């Protein structure tokens with residue numbers, strides 16, 4: 001019997017969607033206002049979901065406090081109030097789209113979990129735009 005444990009988190013961050021190897025006109029055509037050279041920001045909402053068997057002794061799939069600390073260390077401390085393009089190494093050569101941010105978050109959190117646990121990341125860039133990634 002597998003159960004999913006989820007925790008919500010949030011961070012505020014600035015970004016610019018563009019490719020360094022494209023002319024400005026092409027970036028404007030593809031990314032529109034998201035290619036503003038002066039960047040723009042989002043209030044990102046994150047849901048981290050961990051699925052596994054319930055431990056018979058503790059009754060936990062994962063201790064929520066442990067999950068909270070992993071999210072703080074790997075996501076909030078790394079991304080909150082940062083310019084993703086400028087200040088976060090993972091996006092030096094990776095466009096910080098919601099899709100790519102979700103994959104980066106997955107890749108940072110997954111190694112911190114017991115290998116028997118599976119992980120799904122849901123990231124809201126706006127209240128109506130969100131992406132999910134579970135390693136597939």
Ligand SMILES: Nc1nc2c(c(=O)[nH]1)N=C([C@H](O)[C@H](O)COP(=O)(O)OP(=O)(O)OP(=O)(O)O)CN2
Nearest residue numbers: 017033034040042096097098099125126127128129
């Ligand atoms: N597939 C994706 N499409 C877009 C992404 C993305 O990450 N993945 N990102 C953007 C921009 O970041 C843009 O800033 C999105 O915000 P916004 O323009 O405010 O989006 P909406 O107009 O849809 O805002 P709502 O308030 O949610 O209606 C663009 N595309």
Ligand SMILES: [Zn+2]
Nearest residue numbers: 015034040042
């Ligand atoms: Zn944006």
